[in-house]
């Protein structure tokens with residue numbers, strides 16, 4: 001062994017360690033005005049808003065890409081009294097919108113927050129439009145009295161449009177977005193106010209940012225079967241529509257902070273999720289005229305009932321076998337349906353007898369069901385189930401069918417916030433500097449969220465959090 005070489009190597013190593021330790025000592029820890037945890041709709045809206053108020057922002061995203069569950073949203077975002085509604089001559093008002101929300105939520109919604117969300121809904125739509133999101137089409141979803149769900153022209157999926165536009169804005173504004181950086185701890189000072197965040201980067205290195213404001217926008221926990229079954233045992237064995245990013249990180253992040261978590265057991269199932277790949281079949285497809293039949297070829301419910309009620313009706317059918325049926329006219333009215341055809345989850349038939357054979361259901365019964373439904377549309381009254389939204393007849397083929405089951409979809413529970421998006425502790429007081437928004441929060445939607453209100457909630461309260469930080 002060459003002793004001299006070993007000694008020289010040792011000296012060099014020690015010098016490197018010394019220099020590194022010294023530079024650590026002299027380089028001040030990074031300090032910003034706000035750290036936002038999660039780059040879905042809510043986190044990105046908060047970041048853009050905070051940046052607009054002149055704050056120095058860092059937005060963390062644990063995945064290699066932005067978007068979370070937002071990226072999967074298809075049907076649209078609700079807005080009241082928008083220019084788009086006027087263009088379609090849709091008459092709507094605050095009382096009616098709230099009535100639909102409370103009926104869906106079984107009157108257990110947070111009234112103050114709903115009032116604020118409804119009042120700010122038109123502004124949320126115009127703000128998104130200003131960021132470059134096309135929201136020119138307006139459709140009706142289950143549980144709504146009128147069409148108020150805004151989406152891109154031709155009925156294209158809304159989530160992609162929102163994520164692309166907000167992400168482009170983050171880049172344009174040069175906001176510090178760090179993908180594959182996961183928040184692992186929110187640090188409070190001795191007075192109980194936010195003082196920083198501990199972060200793990202993709203190499204596993206843990207570092208700290210000093211900040212007096214943190215916005216938790218991590219989304220929900222519907223992508224983690226272990227977590228949703230922990231909070232609601234009835235959901236054991238259910239598939240999920242959620243992104244793998246929706247693992248409920250907010251739960252561990254606030255565990256030591258005496259934060260109030262509310263309504264954690266209220267977890268919404270969506271009735272129409274493809275049995276193949278767990279792909280959600282948007283409510284907009286029923287809104288535009290799709291119907292549900294069981295394996296006897298019969299309708300069994302008003303297809304536009306609220307999600308919780310319709311999920312239960314569907315599970316009561318023989319072998320839980322149900323098909324969502326639509327035709328060419330409906331397909332053309334909603335661009336999102338082409339995605340399902342491209343994914344090969346749709347069974348097609350030029351006419352009803354071919355479709356029935358392919359579905360292995362009684363042809364005569366299916367034809368009788370469709371004929372009766374067509375007559376309801378023509379007369380404007382559904383004699384069987386009193387469905388209110390009767391848009392297109394199913395007169396002309398080709399026909400399409402997707403086998404569907406309910407799957408876990410949305411977490412109504414989460415962090416309790418107030419109307420300033422401040423996080424509330426278990427004594428009922430806000431924690432200084434701690435904010436939350438989007439699906440990580442709870443209590444707003446009650447027992448069952450109305451479709452199209454989650455993106456609305458994410459944008460409204462994300463923006464409120466972004467502009468309220470001190």
Ligand SMILES: Cc1cc2nc3c(=O)[nH]c(=O)nc-3n(C[C@H](O)[C@H](O)[C@H](O)COP(=O)(O)OP(=O)(O)OC[C@H]3O[C@@H](n4cnc5c(N)ncnc54)[C@H](O)[C@@H]3O)c2cc1C
Pocket residue numbers: 037038039040041042043060061062063065066067068069070071072073074075076077078158159181182183184217218219220241242243245246249250280409410437438439440451452453454455456458
């Ligand atoms: C299939 C599907 C369709 C839907 N369709 C609609 C619809 O049409 N209309 C509607 O209103 N709602 C819809 N929803 C619900 C809606 O999309 C979501 O509730 C909403 O987008 C949530 O937004 P968010 O910003 O709160 O969370 P997300 O969009 O889920 O974003 C949270 C982000 O935080 C990141 N994150 C999590 N933990 C950490 C951490 N520790 N550190 C750093 N980053 C972290 C995640 O990776 C994720 O990117 C749908 C949901 C699904 C699953």
